[in-house]
Amino acid sequence: MKNNFMKSENFTRWAIRKVSVGVVSAAVASGIFVIIGGGEAHASDKQLDKAPIVETVKTQVDENVVTKPTEKVESVESTTVKPKETDKTVEQPIVGTDREAKPEAIDNNILSLAKDTADAPKMEAPDMTTHKTAPVEVKKAVMDNTKDEVNVPAKYLDKANFPGPFTAGVNQVIPYEFFGGDGMLTRLILKSSDKAPWSDNGSAKNPALLPLEKLGKGLYFYEVDLEGTKGKSDKELLDLLKANGTQSYKATIKVYGEKDGKADLTNVVATKDVNVNLNGLTTVNEVKKGVMDNTKDTIDVPAKYLDKANFPGPFTAGVNQVIPYEFFGGDGMLTRLI
Secondary structure (H helix, E strand, O other), X not given: OOOOOEEEEEEEEEEEEEEEOOEEEEEEEEEEEEEEOOXXXXXXXEEEEEOOOOOOOOOOOOOOOOOOOOOOXXXXXXXXXXXXXXXXXXXXXXXXXXXXXXHHHHHHHHHHHHHHHHHOOOOOOOOHHHOOOOHHHHHHHHHHOXXXXXEEOHHXXXXXXXXXXXXXXXXXXXXXXXXXXXXXHHHHHEHHHHHOOOOHHHOOOOOOEOOOOOOOOOOOEEEEEEOOOOOOOHHHHHHHHHHHOOEEEEEEEEEEEEEOOEEEEEXXXXXXXXXXXXXXXXOHHHHHHHHHHHOOOOOOOOHHHHHOOOOOOOOOOOOOOOOOHHHOOOOOOHHHHO
16 A cells, blocks of 8 residues: 655745846745655745846746755755856845845835935135235234335325325224225335236225235234324325325334234234335425525626526526426526526
């Protein structure tokens, strides 16, 4: 009598399929072998999970092949995928229903990362008006960017008005960034003023000259003191300079630090002495004094001077005619003898 019996064993069969370079899919099949009586084996599949990737290379698996219980899983692998068909640069994913990476999720993560990168804010250049200028920069600028001696044309002083910028920063404290404003006396102290335009009372509104590059606003203050004019500023100072006419002044540049938005007069950052030569116009009083003090009361003219005088010639220049005062003492002129 034939002895019939049933015996079952679990099995797992899997295969790796190459889809494209850098991408593989895994198909996993699991089930139970049922061995009945005379040793016939049938595979009863419980589930089949396949990665949802469009296959470009299919691995043929004969589902009718009966696998004996004694066969190992590795033998299935060797019959379905050859080692040379796998891309050596691709690592095998961990196979499992819970930890298996889904291609759709990977693609979505890449798209999300690309979007985040595109929406990322762009870095902007810093605003140099807020540049934290260091005291050592100020000291170097005062020494290197200012002249040792300044010659101011008489017409600049003569045409200066108040209110106006000419005396700004002279005997008074103002922000350091205003040092080189158009029409200001202190502008002429900067070396850069030699190649820069000038307009009387700043009427042309020419760009200001910074005492140093990248100077932060409101960080430093300055004043230029003129020796012999202490306590005078604005209109009172301008009137004094015009009255003094041509004169040389010792000027002291002082740069202060900032505290609570104001000049800290106890914090002197840099100083320098400069000679300022102001060329002024001759005053009316000076002319009066010159006429009274520098001319004779009586003149004796030699006969040979008159005898040898010719015309055209200078002998009668300025006599019964008006000519510039500076020609009063020309060679060969009668007025010269006065």
